[in-house]
Amino acid sequence: MSPIAKIKTDGSTEEKIKDAARKLFMQKGFEATKTRDIANEAGINLALLNYYFRSKEKLFEIIVKENMGQFMEIISNIVNNEKTTIQDKVEALVANYIDMLTQFPDMPLFIMNSIKVDPERIKIRQRFSGSYFMKQINEAIKAGKIAPMNPMNIMLNIVGLTIFPFVARPMFLNKGGITIEEFGTLMQERKKLIPGWIKSMLEAKK
Amino acid sequence: MSPIAKIKTDGSTEEKIKDAARKLFMQKGFEATKTRDIANEAGINLALLNYYFRSKEKLFEIIVKENMGQFMEIISNIVNNEKTTIQDKVEALVANYIDMLTQFPDMPLFIMNSIKVDPERIKIRQRFSGSYFMKQINEAIKAGKIAPMNPMNIMLNIVGLTIFPFVARPMFLNKGGITIEEFGTLMQERKKLIPGWIKSMLEAKK
DNA sequence: GTCTATAATTCGATAGAC
DNA sequence: GTCTATCGAATTATAGAC
Numbered sequence: 001m002s003p004i005a006k007i008k009t010d011g012s013t014e015e016k017i018k019d020a021a022r023k024l025f026m027q028k029g030f031e032a033t034k035t036r037d038i039a040n041e042a043g044i045n046l047a048l049l050n051y052y053f054r055s056k057e058k059l060f061e062i063i064v065k066e067n068m069g070q071f072m073e074i075i076s077n078i079v080n081n082e083k084t085t086i087q088d089k090v091e092a093l094v095a096n097y098i099d100m101l102t103q104f105p106d107m108p109l110f111i112m113n114s115i116k117v118d119p120e121r122i123k124i125r126q127r128f129s130g131s132y133f134m135k136q137i138n139e140a141i142k143a144g145k146i147a148p149m150n151p152m153n154i155m156l157n158i159v160g161l162t163i164f165p166f167v168a169r170p171m172f173l174n175k176g177g178i179t180i181e182e183f184g185t186l187m188q189e190r191k192k193l194i195p196g197w198i199k200s201m202l203e204a205k206k
Numbered sequence: 207m208s209p210i211a212k213i214k215t216d217g218s219t220e221e222k223i224k225d226a227a228r229k230l231f232m233q234k235g236f237e238a239t240k241t242r243d244i245a246n247e248a249g250i251n252l253a254l255l256n257y258y259f260r261s262k263e264k265l266f267e268i269i270v271k272e273n274m275g276q277f278m279e280i281i282s283n284i285v286n287n288e289k290t291t292i293q294d295k296v297e298a299l300v301a302n303y304i305d306m307l308t309q310f311p312d313m314p315l316f317i318m319n320s321i322k323v324d325p326e327r328i329k330i331r332q333r334f335s336g337s338y339f340m341k342q343i344n345e346a347i348k349a350g351k352i353a354p355m356n357p358m359n360i361m362l363n364i365v366g367l368t369i370f371p372f373v374a375r376p377m378f379l380n381k382g383g384i385t386i387e388e389f390g391t392l393m394q395e396r397k398k399l400i401p402g403w404i405k406s407m408l409e410a411k412k
Numbered sequence: 413g414t415c416t417a418t419a420a421t422t423c424g425a426t427a428g429a430c
Numbered sequence: 431g432t433c434t435a436t437c438g439a440a441t442t443a444t445a446g447a448c
Contacts, residue, residue, distance in 0.1 A: 013413080029319075031237030035442060045415055050443055052413095109318060112373050113235075116315065119380035126382065152392060153399065156371050164366030167318055167373060174325035176332065178358075186358060193359065200406040219431080241424060251433055256425055258431095 014052050016042040022063050026106040029113060030060050064114045067107060068122050074100065075124065079131040086136050086146075086202075091195045094162050098191045101166045102184060108166045128155050146202040157201060161194050220258050222248040228269050232312040235319060236266050270320050273313060274328050280306065281330065285337040292342050292352075292408075297401045300368050304397045307372045308390060314372045334361050352408040363407060367400050 020042035024033040035056050039046040053059040078084075078092045101107060115122050128134060137154060140146045165172075165187065172178050178186070226248035230239040241262050245252040259265040284290075284298045307313060321328050334340060343360060346352045371378075371393060378384050384392070 029235065029237065031235070034440085036440095046442090047416085047444075048414065054443095056442070109315075109322065112315060112376075113319070116376040117234075119376045122377060125377055149399070150392060150395065153396065156374070156396075157367060157403070159374070160366045160370030161363060164370045164373070165362050167370070168362070168365070170318070170322040170325050171328065171331055174321075186356060189356065190359065190362075193355070196410060197363070197403075197407050200410050201403050204402060204406050240422085242422095252424090253426075253434085254432065260425095262424065 013042075013044055013048060016044060017049055017052055017059070018063065021059050022066075025060060025063050026067075026104070026110045029110070030056075030117075064111075064121060067111060068114075070100070071107075071111065072122075072124065072127055075127050076131075079128065079133040082132050086133070086140065087195065087199060089133050089136075090158060090198050093158055094194045095191050097159075097162045098187050101163065102187060105166050105169055108163050112167070125155075140202075147204050154198075154202070158194075158198060161190070161197065165190070219248075219250055219254060222250060223255055223258055223265070224269065227265050228272075231266060231269050232273075232310070232316045235316070236262075236323075270317075270327060273317060274320075276306070277313075277317065278328075278330065278333055281333050282337075285334065285339040288338050292339070292346060293401065293405060295339050295342075296364060296404050299364055300400045301397050303365075303368045304393050307369065308393060311372050311375055314369050318373070331361075346408075353410050360404075360408070364400075364404055367396070367403065371396070 017038065020038045021033075024037055024041060027033075035049055036046055038059075039049055049056070049059065053062070074096045075093070078089055078096065081089070084092070111122070134151060137146070137151050141148050141151070169183065172183055173180060223244065226244045227239075230243055230247060233239075241255050242252055244265075245255055255262070255265065259268070280302050281299070284295055284302065287295070290298070317328070340357060343352070343357050347354050347357070375389065378389055379386060
C-alpha cells in the first residue's frame with residue numbers, strides 16, 4: 001500500500017509524526033508549518049521530531065517523496081498498459097486522479113509548489129513521454145486517426161481539465177460559493193464528461 | 207496602467223520596494239520571502255520597508271491586491287461586453303490570459319496560494335457567474351444551441367486549459383525538459399487551439 | 413524512547429542619529 | 431527620508447535527565 005493511502009496507521013510514533021506532518025505541510029506549506037504544530041498535531045513532544053527525522057527539512061523531503069510516488073504510481077500503471085486503448089487510458093487517468101484528489105484535495109497545489117522549489121523532484125513529464133500511451137498517440141496521429149498536434153497538448157489537457165479544479169478549489173468554497181458536497185458532485189460529473197471532451201479534441205479537424 | 211504591467215518604475219523608493227517584493231513574493235511566497243531579501247533586492251535599507259509599509263504583512267496585502275486587480279480587470283472587461291459572441295469571449299479570454307501569463311508565469315500559483323490562505327481575497331468566480339457571458343451561456347443552453355451542462359464546467363475548462371500549463375510550468379522546464387522558448391511557442395499554439403476545443407465541447411451531444 | 417529545559421539562530425520591527 | 435544598531439519574539443535543534 002502506498003504511504004499516503006494509509007489513513008489508519010500502525011500507531012507508531014514515527015507514523016504519527018509523519019501523518020501530522022503530511023496534513024500540515026499540505027495545508028500550509030513548508031515555511032508556514034512550524035515544528036511545534038506538527039508535534040502538537042501528532043500529540044508528541046517536540047524533541048521527538050528531531051529524534052526520528054533529524055530536521056524539519058528531512059521530514060519534509062520524506063513527505064514530498066511519498067506524495068510524488070503516489071502520483072507517479074497511478075500514472076505509470078495506467079499509461080504503460082499495452083492492452084488498453086487510448087480512450088481507456090484517458091478514462092482511467094481521469095477517474096483515478098479525481099478519486100485520489102477528492103480524498104486529498106490539497107495535494108495538487110502542494111506538489112506544484114514543491115516542484116517549483118525543486119524542479120528535479122519529479123519526473124511526471126518523462127513518465128508520460130516515454131510511455132506506451134505516447135507511442136499509441138503518435139501512431140494514431142501518423143495513421144490520421146487523431147488530429148495532428150504536439151502530443152504535449154494532449155497530456156496538458158487531460159491533466160489540466162482533471163487537476164485544475166482542485167487547484168482552484170479554494171476559490172469555489174468561499175463564502176457565497178458552493179459547498180464541499182456540491183464541489184464533490186461536480187467532480188464526479190466531470191469524471192464522466194472529461195473523457196468525452198478529450199475524445200472530441202482528438203477528433204477535431206482543424 | 208495597471209500596477210503589475212508597469213515594469214519600469216518611477217524610481218522612487220516606495221516603488222523599488224514594491225517591485226522587489228512583487229518579484230520575491232511571487233517567486234517564493236509570503237513565508238519564504240524575508241524582509242531582508244526584499245531590502246537587498248530593492249537596494250535599500252531594511253528599516254525603510256517598515257517606514258513605507260509598516261509591516262511585511264501590509265506590503266504583501268498591497269502586492270496581492272494589485273495582482274488580483276490585474277486578473278479581474280481582464281476578466282470583467284471581456285466577460286461583460288454585450289456586443290461580442292460567446293466564441294469571441296472565449297478567444298479574448300484565452301488570448302489575454304496567455305499573453306499576461308507569458309509575461310508573469312509565476313502569477314497563477316501565487317494567486318492560488320493566496321486564495322487558499324485567505325479565500326475572501328478574490329471574487330473571480332462571482333465575476334464570472336454574474337456576468338453577461340453567463341447569461342449568454344444559459345440562454346444558449348435553453349435554446350438547445352449548446353450541450354446542456356453545469357455552466358461551471360465551461361468556466362473551469364476555459365480557465366483550466368489556459369492557466370494550468372503555467373501552474374505546471376516548472377515541471378516542463380527542468381533538466382531534460384523543454385526550453386523557455388519552446389514553452390512559449392507551445393503556449394502561442396494553444397492560444398489558437400483552445401477556443402476550438404471549447405467550441406467542440408459546447409457542441410458535443412451526450 | 414520520551415521528556416524538560418535551553419542553546420543558537422533567524423527574523424520582523426523599532427529607536428534614535430543624521 | 432535614510433541609515434546603524436539592536437531589541438524581542440519566534441523557531442529549529444539539541445543536551446541531558448529519566
